[in-house]
Amino acid sequence: MAEKTQAELLRERLAYKPGLSTKLLSEEEISKADAYCEGYKAFMNAAKTEREAVSEAVKLAEAAGFVPFDYKKPLKAGDKVYRNNRGKSLLLAVIGTRPITDGVSIAAAHIDSPRLDLKPNPLYEDHDLAYFDTHYYGGIKKYQWTAIPLALHGVVVRKDGETVQIRIGEDPGDPVFCVTDLLPHLGTEQMQRKATEVVKGEDLNLLIGSRPFRCDDESGELVKLNILKLLNEKYGIVEADFLSAELEIVPAFPARDLGFDRSMIGAYGHDDRVCAYPAVTSILELEKPAYTAVTILADKEEIGSEGNTGMQSAFLRYFIADIAAAFGEEARHVLSNSVCLSADVNVAYDPIYPDVVESRNCAFINRGVVLTKYTGSRGKSDTSDASAELMYKIRRLMDDRQVVWQVGELGKVDMGGGGTVAKYIADLDVDTVDLGVPVLSMHAPYEVISKLDVYMAHRAFYALLARE
Ligand code: MN
Numbered sequence: 001m002a003e004k005t006q007a008e009l010l011r012e013r014l015a016y017k018p019g020l021s022t023k024l025l026s027e028e029e030i031s032k033a034d035a036y037c038e039g040y041k042a043f044m045n046a047a048k049t050e051r052e053a054v055s056e057a058v059k060l061a062e063a064a065g066f067v068p069f070d071y072k073k074p075l076k077a078g079d080k081v082y083r084n085n086r087g088k089s090l091l092l093a094v095i096g097t098r099p100i101t102d103g104v105s106i107a108a109a110h111i112d113s114p115r116l117d118l119k120p121n122p123l124y125e126d127h128d129l130a131y132f133d134t135h136y137y138g139g140i141k142k143y144q145w146t147a148i149p150l151a152l153h154g155v156v157v158r159k160d161g162e163t164v165q166i167r168i169g170e171d172p173g174d175p176v177f178c179v180t181d182l183l184p185h186l187g188t189e190q191m192q193r194k195a196t197e198v199v200k201g202e203d204l205n206l207l208i209g210s211r212p213f214r215c216d217d218e219s220g221e222l223v224k225l226n227i228l229k230l231l232n233e234k235y236g237i238v239e240a241d242f243l244s245a246e247l248e249i250v251p252a253f254p255a256r257d258l259g260f261d262r263s264m265i266g267a268y269g270h271d272d273r274v275c276a277y278p279a280v281t282s283i284l285e286l287e288k289p290a291y292t293a294v295t296i297l298a299d300k301e302e303i304g305s306e307g308n309t310g311m312q313s314a315f316l317r318y319f320i321a322d323i324a325a326a327f328g329e330e331a332r333h334v335l336s337n338s339v340c341l342s343a344d345v346n347v348a349y350d351p352i353y354p355d356v357v358e359s360r361n362c363a364f365i366n367r368g369v370v371l372t373k374y375t376g377s378r379g380k381s382d383t384s385d386a387s388a389e390l391m392y393k394i395r396r397l398m399d400d401r402q403v404v405w406q407v408g409e410l411g412k413v414d415m416g417g418g419g420t421v422a423k424y425i426a427d428l429d430v431d432t433v434d435l436g437v438p439v440l441s442m443h444a445p446y447e448v449i450s451k452l453d454v455y456m457a458h459r460a461f462y463a464l465l466a467r468e
């Protein structure tokens with residue numbers, strides 16, 4: 001082999017060069033990542049909504065020995081507890097050996113994804129077709145939601161107080177639903193519109209039926225009546241029960257391997273279940289960590305972390321306060337010494353759309369988890385912007401545990417931007433930085449991630465939660 005030149009040697013010593021995990025990882029590690037992703041796909045197929053993600057995570061946690069947290073009971077190192085917040089967000093903790101005032105380690109992901117929600121009074125008939133009227137949730141390109149198979153998930157609380165679970169469109173034998181689109185032959189006017197208006201929000205109506213209730217009576221709206229009859233037979237609900245329901249329309253396709261080499265996964269809702277799943281699996285592996293470990297699965301991130309299941313609410317503060325109280329301490333003395341990985345996705349470089357990112361500071365598929373110092377927009381507005389000291393701490397943790405990682409920004413300066421739960425946790429005086437998986441086609445009904453990157457997320461969150 002030729003000897004290295006002086007420049008090569010100097011570059012090796014001084015220059016930063018992120019690596020591809022397909023080169024940095026052994027065959028054995030790559031097989032481990034592929035095997036890990038079988039569990040991830042199963043989770044994705046079972047958990048398409050925040051409620052389902054909580055149920056699945058609770059199942060996994062209980063199987064690993066976690067029990068519901070009772071703030072009146074004492075806690076000791078090795079205890080594994082969870083608090084289910086209204087079925088839509090979840091807190092998991094493993095109590096550490098260090099004093100609680102040394103702080104806790106937090107991995108915080110969100111489990112809501114962009115979708116179409118049913119309106120409070122959704123059912124109507126128009127020209128012998130029955131529809132559900134919707135109001136979209138989160139940042140979507142509305143035109144992407146037409147002409148694809150859709151499923152209905154959620155809960156209805158009936159007049160009698162009974163909660164009915166609905167999940168239809170997932171089993172091969174189930175019917176599916178869709179939002180229709182205009183044929184190109186007659187789309188001339190539509191195609192002239194701005195992309196935001198090609199399909200208008202108020203036109204996202206879900207087609208759900210076309211056969212009338214058979215009778216002699218010609219009183220009208222018999223297709224709608226027939227749907228009500230079917231819903232009543234199957235779920236025992238009446239039309240007024242929609243007023244006390246949370247019904248979400250999500251893509252009906254399952255998570256699948258993507259590419260001849262099966263290196264990627266295509267699925268609905270990688271943002272942010274691709275971080276939520278590793279945030280759960282990593283805490284389940286802990287026995288008696290040094291620092292108390294906490295995993296958060298939050299709701300409502302896609303609409304600004306609002307409400308009592310979103311990260312702007314006090315539920316994390318109260319949970320930490322209850323844990324602190326079990327050791328006779330104050331929450332603020334715990335939070336001020338805590339470290340949090342805001343576990344969220346970031347944009348992956350897409351060679352088809354290279355202009356929106358700056359390639360020296362953006363994430364790539366297969367280069368591992370992406371550490372994002374700041375998100376925000378217009379000159380770092382609305383971001384917590386992690387400190388140099390915290391960046392160092394996380395860098396060290398990942399390098400020590402051979403996590404393949406890279407840095408990223410959410411797009412070019414002034415190109416747009418966005419936010420995560422990071423700033424709300426930072427507001428609690430916690431050192432917080434974003435770390436997650438790079439995603440192609442983020443917020444589309446079908447998003448793409450790399451299997452190696454998901455596995456690296458598991459390893460990265462474990463590195464934090466198991467820190468010495
Ligand atoms: Mn996200």
Ligand code: MN
Nearest residue numbers: 271272302443
């Ligand atoms: Mn998002």
